[in-house]
Amino acid sequence: MTSQHTTTAAARSRAGRPVEPVQNPLPVELRAVAKCYGEAERTVTALAGVSLGFARGTMTAVMGPSGSGKSTLLHCAAGIERPSRGQVLVDGTELASLSEDELTVLRRERVGFVFQAFNLVPALTAAQNVELPLRLAGRRAEPGEAIAALERFGLGDRARHRPSELSGGQQQRVALARAVIARPAVLFADEPTGALDTHTSRGVLRMLRELADANKQTVVMVTHDPAAAAYADRVVLLADGRPVSELPGSQGAEAIAARMAALEETAPGRTAVELRAATAAGQGRADKQEEGRP
Numbered sequence: 123m124t125s126q127h128t129t130t131a132a133a134r135s136r137a138g139r140p141v142e143p144v145q146n147p148l149p150v151e152l153r154a155v156a157k158c159y160g161e162a163e164r165t166v167t168a169l170a171g172v173s174l175g176f177a178r179g180t181m182t183a184v185m186g187p188s189g190s191g192k193s194t195l196l197h198c199a200a201g202i203e204r205p206s207r208g209q210v211l212v213d214g215t216e217l218a219s220l221s222e223d224e225l226t227v228l229r230r231e232r233v234g235f236v237f238q239a240f241n242l243v244p245a246l247t248a249a250q251n252v253e254l255p256l257r258l259a260g261r262r263a264e265p266g267e268a269i270a271a272l273e274r275f276g277l278g279d280r281a282r283h284r285p286s287e288l289s290g291g292q293q294q295r296v297a298l299a300r301a302v303i304a305r306p307a308v309l310f311a312d313e314p315t316g317a318l319d320t321h322t323s324r325g326v327l328r329m330l331r332e333l334a335d336a337n338k339q340t341v342v343m344v345t346h347d348p349a350a351a352a353y354a355d356r357v358v359l360l361a362d363g364r365p366v367s368e369l370p371g372s373q374g375a376e377a378i379a380a381r382m383a384a385l386e387e388t389a390p391g392r393t394a395v396e397l398r399a400a401t402a403a404g405q406g407r408a409d410k411q412e413e414g415r416p
């Protein structure tokens with residue numbers, strides 16, 4: 123999945139001789155990332171060693187039972203939280219090597235994030251909320267830029283409303299417009315369609331798909347909805363803080379739901395090997411369904 127392009131600067135040694143070309147790094151890569159909260163006997167292991175890469179121009183859905191570590195994975199990958207162990211690399215730069223200020227700049231310039239709780243600023247209008255990432259980056263929004271972003275999410279007529287004057291689904295779409303306005307290389311979205319009806323949800327998912335296909339942005343979203351996950355190139359299933367299974371979104375919502383069901387049937391505390399076996403069994407059931415077998 124790694125891009126085959128080479129970096130020219132890295133393609134020469136100090137002596138000026140050509141050296142082995144260095145492949146472009148993945149936009150986001152996690153290497154054995156673990157995250158624990160709390161101390162001593164109150165320690166909770168939210169991530170127990172996650173190694174995943176997200177390629178340019180792809181859309182990935184992260185699924186798993188409640189508490190399996192999905193939001194923590196997104197927060198660590200986006201540099202919002204620091205892992206307890208392991209490495210997170212954005213465009214090949216290890217986040218732990220950055221100061222807080224450098225991390226803030228990288229997040230602002232490379233990463234967009236849609237939070238479960240939307241995190242809109244209550245005192246600002248929808249349009250002002252959408253413009254915020256540009257202002258924080260020291261850029262003045264072009265006239266009509268925020269309205270255009272809101273229009274893409276069907277909210278052109280709500281630009282002057284404050285969050286308290288919008289429904290949950292409308293606030294979610296303002297949060298999406300805010301996350302995409304600066305065209306981040308990587309967009310993380312935690313339940314981006316959680317508050318939306320089926321019709322609006324499809325529109326948002328098509329938009330996210332387009333960001334990956336047309337703009338070559340990398341989209342990573344957490345979802346509980348197999349129909350939403352079916353828009354992704356790749357569905358990663360987490361259990362107990364680890365990826366235990368993966369399937370292409372093109373297998374469709376039923377196959378994804380079957381794998382999820384297999385995971386949820388599995389009692390907490392099972393080993394990763396047992397979880398893999400259970401999800402493989404779920405895949406067998408999904409394959410039979412796809413083939414029309416009982």
Ligand SMILES: Nc1ncnc2c1ncn2[C@@H]1O[C@H](COP(=O)(O)OP(=O)(O)OP(=O)(O)O)[C@@H](O)[C@H]1O
Pocket residue numbers: 159160166167168186187188189190191192193194195
């Ligand atoms: N700040 C925190 N302090 C202590 N424990 C936490 C904290 N954040 C998350 N956890 C714990 O880490 C584990 C993973 O949480 P996380 O929110 O990543 O799960 P999730 O899969 O996103 O869940 P959900 O689907 O319910 O949103 C859970 O057991 C949770 O209770």
